[in-house]
Amino acid sequence: MTHFSANSPHARDIASVLHPQTHAGRHQELGPxxxxxxxxxxxxxxxxxxxxxxxxxxxxxxxxxxSERLAKVAYDAMRTLGYYQIFRHASHGPAIDLSEKLLELAPVPMSKVLLQCSGSEANDTAVKLVWYYWHAQGKPEKRKIFSRRGSYHGSTCVTISLTAKPDYHAGFGLPFDGFLHTDCPNYYRDALPGETEEAFSQRLADTLEAQIMAEDPETVAAFWCDPVQGGAGALPPPRGYFQKIQAVLKKYDVLMVADEVICGFGRTGAMWGCETYGMQPDMISCAKALSAAMQPVSAVLLNERIYQAVVRQSDKYGAFIHGYTYAGHPVCTSVALETLRIYEEMxxxxxxxxxxxxxxxxxxxxxxxxxxxxxxxxxxxxxxxxxxxxxxxxxxxxxxxxxxxxxxxxxxxxxxxxxxxxxxxxxxxxxxxxxxxxxxxxxxxxxxxxxxxxxxxx
Structure with missing residues (x-):
């Protein structure tokens, strides 16, 4: 075992910190x-x-x-309004400004922005909104959600169920029922001999359709996808993939949720991965580059179809009962808004x-x-x-x-x-x-x- 002096950061880390995505026992030997x-x-x-x-x-x-510039924005925001929530009709300028900016940047028409704190929270919230929507349509049985093998969509109990990587489930009693997984679009690994990318994409779309039919389309609520599949190792889709997948989703009235947590804000050479691949999602989750990682902030963008369901459910239950303490935090939203300004200026x-x-x-x-x-x-x-x-x-x-x-x-x-x-x-x-x-x-x-x-x- 490596020995560190008792007061070193290494020794104090070993004594006090449990690290995510880390072999706990080996960390005691190696240190950080x-x-x-x-x-x-x-x-x-x-x-x-x-x-x-x-x-x-x-x-x-x-x-x-x-970033000195973002540090100053955070400092000024903390001195002006170090915290306030956006529950129960409360609001503040940075939350409003950031939401308006995201709607302006959206790759397809979106109606509202629901601010959150992390990519996992954004995807978890979007799952709740999917179910909320179908309940509002009088179709609570439409609950199953498809994602793709090799995908990663977060670490909450729900989003890790969306995540189609068995090692992320082991030992936790996960995934939850109703989270289903379809093919990873890895053309290099999985194409048949002589199969073109277009034909490969069609085969995967046909497989998804067969899975939806086997489950009963009236029980399938949504399809989750990141434009470039980060959890599969930064894997772009083959030609024609999303066009063929979206045709299946439209046929069976299955919502599409685009996980732009990795791809959003320029990563694919457009502001959104949805623009790069011609995707038409009902909701978009975003985080990470939204604040250049300088503050924990995320957002769900929802279209009018989803928003009107929220309105109807608010009438039914008296309010939209969802939220996180730090969602829309004035310091985080100030930094995110300034980050978007920097992107434009550069x-x-x-x-x-x-x-x-x-x-x-x-x-x-x-x-x-x-x-x-x-x-x-x-x-x-x-x-x-x-x-x-x-x-x-x-x-x-x-x-x-x-x-x-x-x-x-x-x-x-x-x-x-x-x-x-x-x-x-x-x-x-x-x-x-x-x-x-x-x-x-x-x-x-x-x-x-x-x-x-x-x-x-x-």
């Missing part, structure tokens, strides 16, 4: 990486090591890791479009490496698919610990990666420059070379 500062897209730890973060933290640090979408070709070219070039079978991406999000054999697409066996080896060598090369199963997901801060993308790719290739030298000798 203590981050102490940042400069743009780079972070540094207490040993002086500097890392290029290729994942923007948890997909969220869109403007990097420090011409964020034009910047992303200018860097996108370099991002796709430099990371796509890594497909010549023996460990890489494929790369797919859009905007400033994409993933490398790892293989043992390029011809058969065989995976490395689990006992090799390929992901752990890649993570170790990446950190030795000053690179923080997000490894998701057989994919390495890239979603760097949106301020990344073309030269920084080249540096990212250089460090990635050095990492792959070091790992391949190890595993090829096994």
């Amino acid at each position: 990486t203590i981050m102490t500062g940042a400069d743009g897209i780079f972070v540094r730890d207490d040993a002086g090591n500097v890392f290029l973060d290729a994942g923007a933290g948890l997909w969220c640090a869109s403007l990097g890791y420090n 011409d964020l979408i034009d910047h992303i479009k200018s860097v996108e070709p370099v991002f796709l070219r430099e990371l796509g070039a890594l497909t010549d490496h023996p460990l890489v079978g494929d790369f797919s991406g859009v905007g400033l999000i994409g993933g490398l698919e790892l293989v043992r054999d390029k011809a058969t697409k065989e995976n490395w066996p689990g006992e090799v610990g390929l992901g752990a080896r890649i993570d170790q060598h990446a950190r030795a090369n000053g690179l923080i990666l997000r490894i998701v199963g057989n994919r390495i997901a890239f979603s760097p801060p949106l301020i990344i420059t073309a030269e920084e993308v080249r540096e990212l790719a250089r460090r990635m290739r050095a990492t792959l070379d070091a790992v391949y030298a190890e595993v090829s000798a096994l």
Whole structure:
């Protein structure tokens, strides 16, 4: 076991902190990486090591890791109105201004904004709104919700049920009944020999239709989807996918909810992933880049169809009984609103479009490496698919610990990666420059070379 002095941050962390997504016992031996500062897209730890973060933290640090401008906005907001709630007809300027701005930016016509505190809360709330809507239509039996295998939609009990990753359910007695999962649209892995992307998309849409029919369409309430599937390793959809899926949803009157928590605010090269892929959702959840991760804030955008159901249910029950203490917090909404102003001033979408070709070219070039079978991406999000054999697409066996080896060598090369199963997901801060993308790719290739030298000798 590694020994730390009793008063060091490492020892105090081990003694007091339970870390999410962390092996609890191993953490007692290894201790934490203590981050102490940042400069743009780079972070540094207490040993002086500097890392290029290729994942923007948890997909969220869109403007990097420090901002004097946003810090001042938060300070001024806290001095003016450090807290107030938006329950029971109460409101304040930042909540109103942010809601109006989100409706202005929405990719399809939306009616209202329901402010929340996290992406998980936004998706959890949207599930409640789906059920609320169908109750208002006199169809409470329309309750089942489909999401896609490999998806991630949050960590509450409901949103982890939407999340179609069995390891996230193990030991918790989850998922809840009524949360159903359809195909992950991984063309590289799952297409039939000679099958085009359009044909693959049609096959997945046909499968979804068959599943809806098997469940009875009068029991199916909604379909949940992120434009680029983050939980599957930054996986863009194949050609024609959402058009074919939406045709099925429309046929059976199934609501579509777009989880834009990762993709919203520029990540795909448009303000919303819905714009990139021609999606027409009934609701949109967003978070992360909404405040550049500088404050915990999220939102659900709902169309008029959903809103009118809320009005009817308010008449029936006396109020819309839902809310969180910190939802619409004046400091958080002030920072989010200023973040959106920064995006406009820096011409964020034009910047992303200018860097996108370099991002796709430099990371796509890594497909010549023996460990890489494929790369797919859009905007400033994409993933490398790892293989043992390029011809058969065989995976490395689990006992090799390929992901752990890649993570170790990446950190030795000053690179923080997000490894998701057989994919390495890239979603760097949106301020990344073309030269920084080249540096990212250089460090990635050095990492792959070091790992391949190890595993090829096994």
